[in-house]
Amino acid sequence: MAQWSLPDRTLFAKVVYYGPALGGKTTNLRMLHRLTDPDGRNKLVSLATADDRTLFFDLLPMALGNVLGYRVAIKLYTVPGQVRYDTTRRVVLAGADAVVFVADSDPARERDNRLSWDDLRRNMRANRLDPAAVPVVIQLNKRDLPSATRREEMERVLGAPPRSTVEAVACDGAGVVATFIAACRAMLQRLVAMAEPATRRSLDEGDLVGQIDAAFAPYLAREASAGPDAVPRPTTAIVARAPDLLESAVDAGATLGAELADEHARATRLSREAEAFRQLSDCLRATGASFDRDAVVDAALSSALAVLGASGAALVERDERGRAAIVRCLGAPLAPLVAHEVSAAMLARMLSRTGPAAVQDLPTEIPGLPRDLRAWRALVTVPVEPRSGAALVAAFPAPDGEATDDDLRFVATLAGHLAVGLEKVAIYEELRAHRDRLEETVRERTRSLARAYDELKSLDAMKDRLLCGVSHEMRTPLTAIVGAATFLKDYDGDRGQREEMAAGILFASAALDGLIGELLRVARLEGGTDLAVTDAPCAEVVAEALRLARAEERASVLLDPGAVSIRGDAARLARALASLLDNAVKFGPVDAPVEVRVVPCVLGGPAAGAGVAIAVLDRGPGLAEEDLERAFAPFEQGGDPLTGKPAGLGLGLYEARAIARRHGGTLTYRPRPDGGSEFRLSLPSADAPSREARRA
Amino acid sequence: MSAPKRILIVDDDAFIRRPLEFILREEGYQPEAASDVEAAMRSVLSAPPDLILLDVMMPGKDGLTWCRELKGDPRFARIPIVLLSARGHDLDREHGLASGAAAFMTKPYSPHELKCRVRELIGRG
Numbered sequence: 001m002a003q004w005s006l007p008d009r010t011l012f013a014k015v016v017y018y019g020p021a022l023g024g025k026t027t028n029l030r031m032l033h034r035l036t037d038p039d040g041r042n043k044l045v046s047l048a049t050a051d052d053r054t055l056f057f058d059l060l061p062m063a064l065g066n067v068l069g070y071r072v073a074i075k076l077y078t079v080p081g082q083v084r085y086d087t088t089r090r091v092v093l094a095g096a097d098a099v100v101f102v103a104d105s106d107p108a109r110e111r112d113n114r115l116s117w118d119d120l121r122r123n124m125r126a127n128r129l130d131p132a133a134v135p136v137v138i139q140l141n142k143r144d145l146p147s148a149t150r151r152e153e154m155e156r157v158l159g160a161p162p163r164s165t166v167e168a169v170a171c172d173g174a175g176v177v178a179t180f181i182a183a184c185r186a187m188l189q190r191l192v193a194m195a196e197p198a199t200r201r202s203l204d205e206g207d208l209v210g211q212i213d214a215a216f217a218p219y220l221a222r223e224a225s226a227g228p229d230a231v232p233r234p235t236t237a238i239v240a241r242a243p244d245l246l247e248s249a250v251d252a253g254a255t256l257g258a259e260l261a262d263e264h265a266r267a268t269r270l271s272r273e274a275e276a277f278r279q280l281s282d283c284l285r286a287t288g289a290s291f292d293r294d295a296v297v298d299a300a301l302s303s304a305l306a307v308l309g310a311s312g313a314a315l316v317e318r319d320e321r322g323r324a325a326i327v328r329c330l331g332a333p334l335a336p337l338v339a340h341e342v343s344a345a346m347l348a349r350m351l352s353r354t355g356p357a358a359v360q361d362l363p364t365e366i367p368g369l370p371r372d373l374r375a376w377r378a379l380v381t382v383p384v385e386p387r388s389g390a391a392l393v394a395a396f397p398a399p400d401g402e403a404t405d406d407d408l409r410f411v412a413t414l415a416g417h418l419a420v421g422l423e424k425v426a427i428y429e430e431l432r433a434h435r436d437r438l439e440e441t442v443r444e445r446t447r448s449l450a451r452a453y454d455e456l457k458s459l460d461a462m463k464d465r466l467l468c469g470v471s472h473e474m475r476t477p478l479t480a481i482v483g484a485a486t487f488l489k490d491y492d493g494d495r496g497q498r499e500e501m502a503a504g505i506l507f508a509s510a511a512l513d514g515l516i517g518e519l520l521r522v523a524r525l526e527g528g529t530d531l532a533v534t535d536a537p538c539a540e541v542v543a544e545a546l547r548l549a550r551a552e553e554r555a556s557v558l559l560d561p562g563a564v565s566i567r568g569d570a571a572r573l574a575r576a577l578a579s580l581l582d583n584a585v586k587f588g589p590v591d592a593p594v595e596v597r598v599v600p601c602v603l604g605g606p607a608a609g610a611g612v613a614i615a616v617l618d619r620g621p622g623l624a625e626e627d628l629e630r631a632f633a634p635f636e637q638g639g640d641p642l643t644g645k646p647a648g649l650g651l652g653l654y655e656a657r658a659i660a661r662r663h664g665g666t667l668t669y670r671p672r673p674d675g676g677s678e679f680r681l682s683l684p685s686a687d688a689p690s691r692e693a694r695r696a
Numbered sequence: 697m698s699a700p701k702r703i704l705i706v707d708d709d710a711f712i713r714r715p716l717e718f719i720l721r722e723e724g725y726q727p728e729a730a731s732d733v734e735a736a737m738r739s740v741l742s743a744p745p746d747l748i749l750l751d752v753m754m755p756g757k758d759g760l761t762w763c764r765e766l767k768g769d770p771r772f773a774r775i776p777i778v779l780l781s782a783r784g785h786d787l788d789r790e791h792g793l794a795s796g797a798a799a800f801m802t803k804p805y806s807p808h809e810l811k812c813r814v815r816e817l818i819g820r821g
Contacts, residue, residue: 468785490808
């Protein structure tokens with residue numbers, strides 16, 4: 001790049017001659033050298049091969065004289081034209097202030113011109129030289145060739161404006177200076193325009209173009225007088241007449257070295273980026289493959305440790321005070337950062353940011369850094385889930401750990417991946433919880449279905465018993481009726497026989513009627529009809545029960561004076577007691593009396609208080625242990641169901657117990673120690689306030 | 697003319713026994729009645745009947761058991777027994793016939809049908 005040296009008022013500038021091989025670039029420089037420095041004060045350095053091909057570059061330093069009060073010192077370079085020296089061309093082109101493109105007018109070289117032109121644009125861009133700003137002068141050389149391509153055609157091919165090019169025959173010196181003048185004008189105009197304000201102020205007022213032309217005037221005159229003989233003989237190999245060759249070589253070496261270092265840095269950066277991408281892709285794969293929250297977090301943290309220069313990485317969450325709490329940590333434990341008040345407060349400030357935050361020098365940020373925090377120098381935080389306040393934290397080790405912009409970008413990308421992974425885990429966990437709840441619901445539903453099924457099965461068994469019981473109980477009187485009616489219809493018989501048959505029919509019909517009544521009573525019981533509650537005197541209840549069971553003659557009644565009356569539905573109570581009496585009469589031996597004992601008692605349960613117990617005692621076979629529960633179930637009867645003679649529908653005990661319970665009482669059974677059964681109804685005494693009364 | 701054939705009716709229910717006694721007598725048989733197995737056994741021992749109509753379910757010893765006992769006793773095994781039951785399950789019928797009964801009839805039976813069955817087994821009265 002151009003350099004304005006204010007103290008010695010000198011402008012250093014660089015012009016590079018570019019173009020296809022053997023196009024005349026070196027010839028241009030030689031001719032310029034000859035014309036501008038006839039005394040050979042400056043040396044033309046030429047690094048060339050034996051066949052006169054420029055190997056590395058040509059360098060011609062020249063002083064142009066004063067322009068705007070500044071001495072203008074220009075270094076002219078050529079680049080090697082051969083395709084394989086691309087790197088050299090790019091290095092030589094670096095920092096050029098103007099470019100002269102030497103095009104070959106030989107029609108056979110048209111393609112070479114174009115390729116070299118494209119190469120120039122590419123290398124300018126590689127050197128950050130704006131082709132639109134850095135002046136490029138096109139010289140059409142070898143115009144003396146008979147077959148030379150027309151100027152307009154060449155300008156069109158190179159995309160140059162019409163008549164913007166300079167025609168030359170460099171070997172004759174023709175157009176060489178003109179080309180250089182054109183380049184210098186454009187270059188100096190641009191350099192002056194771009195100069196710093198201080199430099200601008202140091203420039204003399206004056207006509208820039210006029211001064212340039214004046215500076216070149218002597219050379220133009222000399223060019224006009226030069227002929228073919230004026231061209232110096234070509235130099236071969238490394239030119240010995242260049243004493244500063246070594247210096248130039250070192251310069252070039254340094255330039256190359258710098259370029260190489262840049263390249264190396266770039267390669268290193270690229271490989272780091274590649275590693276970062278690989279880690280990101282690993283992290284994505286890991287988070288994609290797992291529904292385990294810890295595994296997803298670990299994948300992100302280990303990626304962070306692998307790519308960054310960090311020694312520890314953690315996922316933190318913010319508590320209600322905004323302080324960080326470590327959820328998971330890999331590498332060096334970051335717990336001290338959270339434990340110390342100073343660093344915790346700093347971390348909280350960093351986490352309060354909506355975006356990434358970095359602290360580059362902990363010892364500076366926190367004066368008097370606690371000893372166990374001195375292991376770190378830089379710190380980075382990047383939010384992961386704004387809602388939960390989750391964030392990634394990476395700590396870079398002392399003494400020179402550094403969080404670069406690349407590091408920040410990487411952690412930010414990682415945080416994005418992690419956020420997606422955690423979201424996925426959250427959704428999965430929600431789904432799993434939902435599925436678990438669903439399974440529990442299904443299990444619960446299955447259990448209740450099983451219960452309902454059991455109940456149905458038990459109801460079904462009850463229905464079977466009912467049908468069986470009812471059919472048997474009805475068949476017996478029906479048999480009597482059919483038998484008697486058949487005799488009456490088909491045989492004459494005597495009067496006595498006929499009367500007996502009719503009586504049988506009436507009796508059996510009454511039995512059928514009783515059955516139906518019993519069924520209806522049970523239906524009412526199950527339907528929960530209201531009780532007609534009164535104070536029922538015990539003596540009346542017992543008397544009515546004896547009448548219903550036709551047990552007056554078989555029973556002996558013992559009525560304790562303390563048991564006066566029962567609070568309840570007298571008719572229902574009599575029915576319950578009648579069932580017990582009926583059983584006692586049916587199952588007890590004919591010669592043994594059935595005893596009824598009415599005594600005061602104490603009730604427990606819902607109707608706790610004074611009660612009356614009515615016990616029915618017989619000398620029958622009693623209930624077998626295994627029949628106890630069954631005996632109280634509806635439509636059940638004790639004994640062998642196949643041969644045992646059923647006596648009734650098997651509703652008696654069921655009905656009696658149901659009636660007792662509806663009164664808040666109980667019906668219990670116990671075998672008598674000396675043989676027989678005792679069924680005991682315990683009912684609320686009328687002396688004790690009833691539940692309803694208490695409630696009122 | 698031979699003596700009328702004797703039929704023993706065993707049922708605890710008099711309202712079932714009586715019409716059968718009347719009808720069988722009208723048909724020329726000589727019916728006898730017992731209200732339980734104990735009484736029936738006394739009758740069999742004193743004079744074995746030609747046929748027994750036996751109720752299955754009775755207080756005391758049941759008909760099925762007594763039927764098996766009679767069939768196991770060579771003295772009475774040949775007496776045809778018609779079981780009468782108010783329970784008509786197939787299982788009951790199976791048990792009844794397995795006990796060696798000649799026939800099993802479900803209450804309420806038609807007296808005429810019963811009469812026909814008796815006639816098949818021992819002929820007219």
